[in-house]
Amino acid sequence: MGRLADIMTQCHGIDIDEAQERLLMDDLHAIMKVNETMNLTRILSEEGGIVLHLEDSLTGLPFVEDAPEGAYADLGTGGGFPGMPMCVMTGRQTLLVDSVQKKVRALEGVASQLGLGDKVDVYAGRIEDLGRERAGEFSVLTARALSALGSLMELASPLLKRGGRLVCYKAQPSEEELSCALGIQDMVGLTLKERRDFSLSDGSTRCIFVFEKTGKPRVKLPRRVGLAQKDPLRPR
Template sequence: MTEKEILSAGLHELGLGGEEAIEKLLEFSALLLEKNRVMNLTAVSSPREVVTRHFLDCAVLAPLLPAHAKVVDVGCGAGFPGVPLALLADVEVLLLDSLKKRILWLQEVCETLPIPNASAVHARAEEFGHREGFDVAVSRAVARLNVLAELSIPLVRVGGQFLAMKADDCMEEVGEARAAIAQLGGEIEEVRAYAVPQSGLARRLVVVRKVSETPARFPRRFAKISAKPL
């Protein structure tokens, strides 16, 4: 099967698709691998791996997002999961990262493809502001969950969600983060095990509901978050 056929089949499993979205994802893959030669964006080095390890993993989130939701991708890195979600779901995505050169590249990507419902901002999550300004915060393989929760949950409105994409062996990490999540106004609704379409890679999604306002003292400065995680 070609990369396009694998992507199309995997998206079909999730009830997703659309020729325009598929073509733009494949164009994004080409831009990513080209830029990866001069900038450290991903350990993945082939178009097929971009499809199986990145696109189809990220796509699992798309059916879970409410229509027209404002989504922030915290620590977006090379644009995962934010770029695929902007292409596959009816949402508005803000890509947030602390590394300026990555954000400048993602701004180019959003203009080139184009992706009118995505924007990229250079900022640290704990300094960004926009408190409780998003319906959903998403993040993938950025930091341990207790640290990630302090960076992400303050950005989510009460009633919204924080979705953390994690490895299959994350349950100890989840247990350690429960108290921190509660302190921040969140509640773990479920830890969903799933297999990435086409590859079968085992992953987990931590689903956190924002049930109350985050206390004003959070998030702390990153040095404190790192030195003394909740």
């Protein structure tokens, strides 16, 4: 058992087999190699990458596995975390979404290099535009350190099918952020199903929120590009 598998088993009760761990580490090394010429991640050491990319990503695995079968997208994927690890662990058809075209092209190359080219697609554009193009097509979405919870809920709602899940990775959100998110649930057609607070193996604290698409939004979504962040929905 390698270091990553040991961490996931001992700290999170998640089992990773030898082949999965090898593929996950190959992904991390490939991203670190790309990062030498392109800014994909601020984490430059293997040890930091194991904890702050792979371990952090995989803490959401039980929630992604618990979502209905079907397509998966990682919103604001950056260096492909948690999207690529989720693809490795679940085998779901995966879409990596980022507005920076050179990033997603690099990730496309990494996926091909890892033998995941048939499972991983990329989308270079804004989430709002994807919501118009592929409305209601996704069973599960992830968003890691991307935006405020309320903004993520608004962006995710048009993409999710009924019963689909949004898995949000956060540090510790403020009470104001959480209150705002809970206050717009009916407005965007999402319902908080689970919250999990935990620590990574380095002691840093994390929080995962899981929302389910339970109804139609009461406002027309998606709104114009950028409004979810610049003028977020507020509880009425």
